[in-house]
Amino acid sequence: MVCNRCVLVVNQELEKLGLHPEKISLGEVILKEDHLSQDILNQLDSSLINLGFERMDDRKARLIESIKNKVINLIHHSDKNDRNSTGQPS
Secondary structure, eight states, rough: OOOOHHHHHHHHHHHHHTTTEEETTEEEEEOOOOOOOHHHHHHHHHHHHHTTTTOOOOOOHHHHHHHHHHHHHHHHOOHHHHHHTTOHHH
């Protein structure tokens, strides 16, 4: 999830499924629920795929996604002057 609209859409889908998100941020969702049934997971996967998202269950995939999200966040929220700190004129 790269933008606030993405977070909003994911939040709406979770609530449609009767889930209770505590925190939704770039690439991460924390739910109040400790365990989800396979049926709910399947419904969630289907909903997310229809919206262009994907749920990641694999630890390695989550780590890679976390790194990618941090880089995206850094790029989107860095000051233009920070990006031109190579000493070259802009």
